[in-house]
Amino acid sequence: MKRLYFVLLLAFASQAIYAQSLCTGTVSDSDGNPMIGVSVYEKGTTRGTVTDVNGSYSLECSADAILVFSYVGYATQEIELEGKTELNVVLLEGITLADLEIVGSRSLNRSVTGSPVAIDVIDIREVTNSVGQLDLNQLLQFAAPSFNANRQSGADGADHVDPATLRGLGPDQTLVLVNGKRRHQSSLINLYGTRGRGNTGTDLNSIPAAAIERIEILRDGASAQYGSDAIAGVVNIVLKSSADEFSGNVNLGVHKATDNGDKNFDGENLQLNGNYGFKVGDGGFVNVTLDYWDKGRTNRRDPGLYRQQFGDAQATNFGAYFNSRIPISKNAHFYAFGGTNFRKTDAFAWTRDPGSSRNVLSIYPNGFDPHIVSDITDKSASAGIRGDLNGWDVDFNHTFGANRFHYYG
Incomplete structure (x- = not known):
């Protein structure tokens, strides 16, 4: 009887050994290059492996197994062994990142990945439709992670000109260019503990967003x-x-308010702008923008706070901008x-109570x-001739x- 059990045990062991076999092979792409890290596993089991640096793999599996080959960006393949012990596979490109459909308000391809330094390229038309902000500072605040521009209250002149910064450094340490030319700074020196105290930054809100095609932000030091x-x-x-x-x-908007008398809203916004371009000569143009923006004040007074008025300032803004290029020869053009x-x-400034000195x-x-009432006037103009002079780019x-x-007040 013991011998019979021993014979039966050997038979089952032989059957189990026969059912399992070693399958080997290579995985390459359509150009014949070996693929590293391709997932190879037997369908319906927990047996699997990945290809090595030569694209090779080896896997213990059943003779009639179905092997699954998968890799990110390539079409998954399922192949039945049919008793074979060697299986070489070519994976074809499947879904790529360019084929993904992005939904929602996320920014697609904002950063330039082919540059040796960190650069954001922001399309103003797309950003304007997605973030719901009307002035340039707030558009960039929501679109560029390294850019920061917080509206102030009770901070003297900073209530009227938002101090903007990059990477948390001072407003005067961020260079602003328009069409590659330096932009002048504001005449305001930030005081009273506001962001960028002692600095003078650039008033970006003096440039209408409707006049801008795109904004390029170099998120790295460029002082050299x-x-x-x-x-x-x-x-x-x-x-x-x-x-x-x-x-x-035509943009309209309000802010919800919970402690504002009879109204449950404040900070009414109205913006009107238009942009049109004229052709001049062969390849030349003159592009003109007009912008009007009226912004009501907000009040977010805390009952336990000394101030009776705390919120955004009221502002009325009118801007006109132009951009032009006129060819003057085959290799040169005038621009302005x-x-x-x-x-x-x-x-509003800090409240003066009856007993205040x-x-x-x-x-x-x-x-x-x-x-605190102010009139802010900003003017700028840039003109020049750019072209090719004996193989040199001159400007x-x-x-x-x-x-x-x-x-005044």
Whole structure:
């Protein structure tokens, strides 16, 4: 009887050994190059492996197994062995990243991956439709992770000109270019503990977003090339150059408010803008933009806070901008761009209570909320001739910029 059990055990063991076999082979792409790290496993089991640096694999599997070959970006293949012990496979490219459909408000291909430094290229038309912001500072705040521009309240002139920064450094350490030419800074020096205290930055909101085609942001120090004002990085604003094409926008918006008297909203926004380009000569153009924006104030007063008014300033802004290029010969052209912007702002300062030394009790027996009112005028122009001179790229340019910040109240 024991001998019978022993014979039966050997028979079953032989059958199990016969059922398992070693399958080997290679995996390559359509060009014949070996593929490393391809997943190879027997369908319906937990047996599997990956290809080595030579694209080779070996796997213990049953004689009639179905092997599955899969790799990211390539079409998965399922092949039945049919008793074979060697199986060489060629994987074909399947779905790639370019075939993915992106939905939602995520930014696709914002960063330039082929550059040795970190560069963001932001299409203003796409960003405007996705983030719901009207001024350039807030558009970049939502579109570029390295860019920061927070609206201030009770911070003197910073309520009227948002101090913008790159990578957390000072506003005067970010170089702003327009069509590759330096942009002048604001006449405001930031004070009172606001962001960039003691710095003077560039007023990006003086450039209408409707006049811009794209914005290129170099998110790395570039002081070796541009100077010390590019320690944080460089923002290059490229103006529109379209011709025989009109684009316009009418934007409306409000902010929800919970403690605003009879209204449950404030900060009403109205923006009107239009852009049109004219053809000039053979390949030349003149592109013009007009922009009007009116923004109401908001109040987010905390009952436990000393101030009675706390929120965004009221502002009315009008801007006009142009960009042009006119060919003057086969290898040279004249270019000019610039514009003007006027902004009238009204912001609340710290409340003066009746007993304050800064209050005249006979005039304001209950105290008062002082206003900081300003007129901000910005002008700029840049013109030059660019072309090819005996194999050299030459550019003769002159740029002018002025900013006037006038307080009154």
